[in-house]
Amino acid sequence: MSRPIVIAPSILSADFSRLGEEVAAVDQMGADWIHLDVMDGHFVPNITFGPPIVKAIRASSPKVFDCHLMIEPCDPYIEAFAEAGCDIITVHAEATTHLDRSLQAIKATGKKAGVALNPSTPESVIQYVLDRLDLVLLMTVNPGFGGQAFIPAVCDKIARVKAMIGDRPIDIEVDGGITPQTAPLVAAAGANALVAGSAVFKGGTPADYERNMAAIRDAAFGAVS
Numbered sequence: 001m002s003r004p005i006v007i008a009p010s011i012l013s014a015d016f017s018r019l020g021e022e023v024a025a026v027d028q029m030g031a032d033w034i035h036l037d038v039m040d041g042h043f044v045p046n047i048t049f050g051p052p053i054v055k056a057i058r059a060s061s062p063k064v065f066d067c068h069l070m071i072e073p074c075d076p077y078i079e080a081f082a083e084a085g086c087d088i089i090t091v092h093a094e095a096t097t098h099l100d101r102s103l104q105a106i107k108a109t110g111k112k113a114g115v116a117l118n119p120s121t122p123e124s125v126i127q128y129v130l131d132r133l134d135l136v137l138l139m140t141v142n143p144g145f146g147g148q149a150f151i152p153a154v155c156d157k158i159a160r161v162k163a164m165i166g167d168r169p170i171d172i173e174v175d176g177g178i179t180p181q182t183a184p185l186v187a188a189a190g191a192n193a194l195v196a197g198s199a200v201f202k203g204g205t206p207a208d209y210e211r212n213m214a215a216i217r218d219a220a221f222g223a224v225s
């Protein structure tokens with residue numbers, strides 16, 4: 001059975017000087033999840049924020065906090081992100097030698113577990129951990145920055161991952177270059193959770209966010225209904 005379409009604004013494109021307000025605005029304007037991009041300047045060439053910021057914005061929205069850890073190592077920080085209020089914690093397969101152990105560590109906190117794959121990483125790396133997963137995040141850009149161009153070759157991988165997971169209740173999330181133009185491609189291939197940063201926050205007002213999220217959602221629905 002198909003999973004519901006989820007729109008997850010990436011706060012990487014929000015105004016960081018008003019982060020709490022920005023999170024509340026996308027929540028009230030239709031976001032299903034809030035996507036948190038955690039970058040370490042080592043696994044990816046950019047640095048964002050850590051558990052104290054997550055904790056500080058937790059009160060701004062009751063929605064699912066969907067935490068994408070672009071950090072290496074990841075295991076030493078899982079508990080801190082769980083305690084800060086993340087609901088889903090996703091680690092990169094490329095950032096952990098022992099993926100199964102990292103997923104067990106997430107599950108031990110009581111949170112949902114996800115694995116992210118860079119565009120060039122084959123989907124076979126998740127074959128033996130499928131039963132530990134709540135979410136597979138397929139990067140549609142190379143991680144590190146917002147505003148990059150969508151990589152269409154990932155659509156084939158989305159379809160292959162959908163076939164691999166079968167009836168398991170696992171969300172397929174995509175992240176990078178998602179717009180009303182690319183949303184139908186990923187939704188038709190089998191993705192149901194769509195992360196978007198620049199395409200949601202462009203314009204800069206809550207009314208823009210509402211319109212931008214609705215455009216992405218409508219485009220994705222149009223491809224699957």
Ligand SMILES: O=C(CO)[C@@H](O)[C@H](O)COP(=O)(O)O
Pocket residue numbers: 010012013035037068141142143144145146147148175176177178195196197198199
């Ligand atoms: O994880 C990342 C980048 O590494 C993303 O979440 C970006 O923040 C998406 O930004 P857009 O491509 O939608 O602008």
